[in-house]
Each structure stands twice: as C-alpha cells, then as structure tokens.
Amino acid sequence: MKALWLAGFPLAVGVALTLSSAPAPEPYRLATRHTIELTEAAAGTIEAEVGDRVEVRLAAYDEDDRQWEWSATESSDVSVLKQLRSSPAPAGDTFARFEALEHGRSEITAQRRCKGSPECPRGVQLWKVTIAVRGPADTTR
Template identity: 35%
Template sequence: MLGRTRLAATVVAATALIAPPALTDAQAAVRRAVGLGNGDAGRAVTVRSGDTVRVSLKAVPGDGMNWVWDEPTTSDGQVLSRSSVRTVANGDAEATFHAQAAGRAAVTAHRRCVVTAPGHVCPRAVALWNVTLDVR
C-alpha cells in the first residue's frame, strides 16, 4: 500500500510540474483579442499586456488590377511580439501579435498594385496602413 501511495504522489507531483497553470476567471477576463482591419488605418488603440491583436487586411480588387498587402510588422517587438503572419494568394494579409509589455508600438503594412489583366497599368503608388498600439 505504501508503494501505491508514493507512486500516486509522484504522478501528482510530476503532473503539477508539466501542466500549464490554469488561468483564474479574473485573469482570463483581463486578456482579450482585438481585431484590426482595413478600416482601422490611422487609429490609436489601447490594449493591456497579455492581449492578442489580430490584423486581417483584405485585398482591394480593381479593373484589371488588384491592391495587395505585404506582411504586417511591428515597430517594437519588445512591446508587441508577432506570433504568426501570412499572406494569401488573393492579396490578403494576416498577422497575430501579443502585447508583451507596457509601451507604444506601431503595426504597419503596405498595399501595392498588381496587374491582373493584360493591357492594364498600375499606378506607382504604395499605400501605408498604420495603427498605433498603446500597451498598458
């Protein structure tokens, strides 16, 4: 019987070492996801440390051309770290950032024109998408 008790205690102790700590309801309520898209350009947004920021930029189709996005980036990886990023063949771009520490960081992406039909010409313009995030 003593052997089983020790084995059970060892299993419980080992599980406590490898299992991630569960968030309390109060901690989980503080963390939130903030979504940003094309229409948020130029905004300033306040988030809390621990929040997730999801950027989803949609390509803008035109007549014989398509305005496509490059990968969203952060100006300060210490304040806002990027955990995932992707561009899609249709010109959309997505990224996920995590608010790491108090401070200010900009998230930026550029939109450029790509010809999609013969005989069309793109303007030589690049549009900047920029959102300032204040992490508290």
C-alpha cells in the first residue's frame, strides 16, 4: 500500500505546484452592457435594462438651400436615464450617450430647426423617444 501511495506522490506535488503558480484572479470584472443606438428614424418606446447604454446620433442635412440642424438631447428623468456625454457638432449633428440607472421611464428629446434660408418654416420639429428601463425593481419580468 505504501508503494502505491508513493507512486502517486510526484503527480500530487506537480498538480499543487501548477495550481500555486497560476495568476491571481482579477479583483473585479466589468459587466457586459448592451448599447442601444438611436437615429432620427427612431420613435415610440424602446426597452432597455439597468446598465444598458443608449447612444443617440442625429444627422443634420441640407434640403433646397436650407440647413436642418439638431439641438442637444435631453433626458426627462436623469435618475432613470443619466446623460454621460453630449456633443452637438458645428455642422448641426448631435451625439449623446446615456446610461440606464434604474427601473422607470425617461424621454430623450431633441429639436430640429431650419437655418440658412428666408424660406425656412417657423418653429421646430420635436424628436422624442421613450426609454422604458427594466431592472431589479421590475417584478413584471
């Protein structure tokens, strides 16, 4: 019986040495997030989950010597959907990034205006998308 135990001893020592030389695990790991990309064609209600990112890209355009430009975007409830970044471009485009923080609903809005021509219509066109965030407080899943 002793001979059998001693025969397996080098294998056990080798496994122990291999395990002890393995790198230590990282103290944390970022969770994978989903990114929802929205353009001026988006409308209605979009579902997201806590931790998701929402990116908005609204493109300006020219039409009959008129320039249609976008305002910066806004979130109606920053406790639900926090704006992380907003950068309107000089050409009239706008980009924004939001993060879904908690269960609830928030509207993202922007306005499109006509510039550059006396033939521009008065007023603005409103762009609006509702983000419905599901999360830990959501029991309807």
